[in-house]
Amino acid sequence: MRKVEIYGLKMSEDINSETDLPKLIVEEAERQAYGIKEGDVIVITSKIVSKVEGRTRKLSDVKPSRRAYFLSRFYKTPPEVMELYLREGEIKAVIPIEKLAKKYGHLFEEYTRNKEDAQKVIREHPYIFLIDVRNRLLTWGGIDFSNSPPGYCTLIPEDPDESARRIREKIRELTGKETAVVIADTEWKLDKFGTVDIAIGSSGIQPVSRNFGAKDLYGKPKFGGVDDLTDLVSASANLLFGQTDEAIPVVIIRGLKYERSEKGVANVTYPMKAFREALRMLAWENIKFKLLSKLF
Secondary structure, three states, X not given: OOOOEEEEEOOOOOOOOOOOHHHHHHHHHHHHOOOOOOOOEXXXXXXXXXXXXXXXXXXXXXXXXXXXXXXXXXXXOOHHHHHHXXXXXXXXXXXXXXXXXXXXXXXXXXXXXXXXXXXXXXXHOOOEEEEEEOOEEEEHHHOEOOOOOOOEEEXXXXXXXXXXXXXXXXXXXXXXXXXXXXXXXXXXXXXXXXXXXXXXXXXXXXXXXXXXXXXXXXXXXXXXXXXXXXXXXXXXXXXXXXXXXXXXXXXXXXXXXXXXXXXXXXXXXXXXXXXXXHHHHHHHHHHHHHHHHOOO
């Protein structure tokens, strides 16, 4: 029998730039998950990594540019916040979530605990900005105001793969155990209502399983076999992370079989140039298909 166990580590202390995160994880694992074991996959929310790395920003310290002031008027976004969006990366798309909520409000109402609070959140965030942050396409550029004091926010780590590597190495020094570390961030799904945690950084685990073209049960090469393991463990950890007041920012996944690797999430992320080229090819093939279909 094969099984995978998932342990959530609840953190009672406030995490900040003075926190020794690997040491804290090891201590809490001893207390809550029978210690760190060989092969454990340690999934960490990007927020606490950002706090430890000093990636917290106070909005009153942000000086908006003229461009930020101009755009903030059109998109009902505080100029300080717009300035952070512009600094973090390149805005690739803007989704009018407030307008969509008026048309499909039943979705928001069905999945809220308090209708007034939901309406307030939408008023405060009338648009979703898809931002390319160092070749990672993230909603709002990964800038997060939740679970931070009023007037503060966190930015994603500068190099999430490197952050994961440092944490993994320190845990190995403290325990003598080989583990994998994945840094996860919450993203809105664009094909259905809801959010899911995805990996933005990793170390010690092959990000994608290397079985493309492997044979199926009938001996046929399969178009597949490339499971996104880092995203899968991030989504699994999200079952315990929660999104509000759970205070479980670290999850240990135990018993998962995976290939060890020094590669990170950046190694399997499409370059934006390739992404744009794929979109152009997609548009042309759709036009060609429609034209050919009309011939018969």
